[in-house]
Amino acid sequence: MKRRRFVAGAIGTLSGITLASGQARADAPPVSRTQGWQPVPAPGSTPAAQLRRIAAAGPQLAWAVGEEGRAGPSQGRALAMVWNGSAWSKTDLSHLDYAGRLSDVAGTSAGAAWSVGLPAGNASPLLRWDGTTWREAEFPGKGEPGVRLESVAVGPDQRVWICGSRDGAARLLLGEGQKWRWLEPLPVASASLYRIVLRAPNEVWVSGDQASGGGWSGLVARWNGTWTVLPPIAGARLSVSDVHAAAPDDVWAVGADAGVGGPPGRPGNPVLAHWDGTAWTRVQPGFTVGALSGIAADAQGRAAWISGWNYQDQSRSTYLRRDGSTWSVVRGPANAAPAPYLNDVTPIPGTAGFWSAGMTSPTPAPPTAAYTERFGT
Numbered sequence: 001m002k003r004r005r006f007v008a009g010a011i012g013t014l015s016g017i018t019l020a021s022g023q024a025r026a027d028a029p030p031v032s033r034t035q036g037w038q039p040v041p042a043p044g045s046t047p048a049a050q051l052r053r054i055a056a057a058g059p060q061l062a063w064a065v066g067e068e069g070r071a072g073p074s075q076g077r078a079l080a081m082v083w084n085g086s087a088w089s090k091t092d093l094s095h096l097d098y099a100g101r102l103s104d105v106a107g108t109s110a111g112a113a114w115s116v117g118l119p120a121g122n123a124s125p126l127l128r129w130d131g132t133t134w135r136e137a138e139f140p141g142k143g144e145p146g147v148r149l150e151s152v153a154v155g156p157d158q159r160v161w162i163c164g165s166r167d168g169a170a171r172l173l174l175g176e177g178q179k180w181r182w183l184e185p186l187p188v189a190s191a192s193l194y195r196i197v198l199r200a201p202n203e204v205w206v207s208g209d210q211a212s213g214g215g216w217s218g219l220v221a222r223w224n225g226t227w228t229v230l231p232p233i234a235g236a237r238l239s240v241s242d243v244h245a246a247a248p249d250d251v252w253a254v255g256a257d258a259g260v261g262g263p264p265g266r267p268g269n270p271v272l273a274h275w276d277g278t279a280w281t282r283v284q285p286g287f288t289v290g291a292l293s294g295i296a297a298d299a300q301g302r303a304a305w306i307s308g309w310n311y312q313d314q315s316r317s318t319y320l321r322r323d324g325s326t327w328s329v330v331r332g333p334a335n336a337a338p339a340p341y342l343n344d345v346t347p348i349p350g351t352a353g354f355w356s357a358g359m360t361s362p363t364p365a366p367p368t369a370a371y372t373e374r375f376g377t
Helices: none
Strands: 037-040 050-058 061-068 077-083 088-090 102-107 113-117 126-129 134-136 148-154 160-166 169-176 179-182 191-200 203-212 215-223 227-229 238-247 250-257 269-275 280-282 290-297 303-310 318-323 326-331 341-347 354-359 370-375
Touching (some): 050 370, 113 148, 148 203, 169 191, 169 203
Parallel strands (some): 102 148, 148 191
Antiparallel strands (some): 102 113, 148 160, 160 169, 169 179, 203 215
16 A cells, blocks of 8 residues: 655745754754755756655766656656766656656666666666666566565665565565565565665665554664564654664654645645664654655764755755754755755765755646755765
8 A cells, every 4th residue: 555645835934943952953044055055957857847866976976866747646757867077967768668757766886876666557667877878677576566666775785775565565675786586575564665775785774654543654674684673653644754774773764744634735744753772752853844855864874964845934945954962954045946845865975965856846747847956065
């Protein structure tokens, strides 16, 4: 069962709030434009377009994927862009036998980047970047009904980890060279996985949600040869969109709780939670209506930035930045987009910089376009 993720928009005003230690601070001043987030044009897509995920191999190479040409509730076409150190360019995907949305991308070098997408017909694609363009790759279960590839991670050893589902169960697909194999199912009924992240060569973390009563609760689990499933993060309709594990007892999870009832597209509540090895602690993120979408770590492996969407103040992009033991709300650049919505944030290896990606408004309908921002470098 696939859970609904809300996307909605309206202009409002965020009042200043001061929160206690252990909570995000909304009173922190914005980072200056010269040192903070800057918009970077991502031209060439057909509205409505959005970038779902972004990954970087270094300051001269990055990838971003999503969809373009979306019309109303129907799914658009696959969209992929590449960064060459000075500009984004749209890559040609017309040679691929695939028409759906790309949902994630990961890479460590020009010849070691991968992308996955949502099913179009019976096909959930696996794509590899060959240094020039994207090519389809074979894997066990390709084309089978019910096979869904959601998220991908690539390690320094170039092993490829993918989370998704096969035979009605959430699973991992592991690629080692030319060999691919599905690992044992996640031991959770009615689970959906949305993100996979690599902590160590043989340790990955996944996040998503699981059925709970008439709704669903947040799901975080670890694979290191066997599954360890953390207690669910309770909510009415709560999904975890990203997770960062600095250690097994230092895990951050972000997402949104859509709440109970309301019309389609109803804004939910942002979710920020920390696992200390014993229990989850919910942290107030500094705004009350919206979502948190991605987490990026610094060079020391500590959670550093969170991308989000503040429904009550959509004039700029919204981030949380970690300052010691607290999180502070940071605003993106002014007048960069009508009402930017961020889907992801990622570090730029070898620098102190970061990328974020999303769309120019929270509603995926024309004239919404692909959108990126960059911090630092």
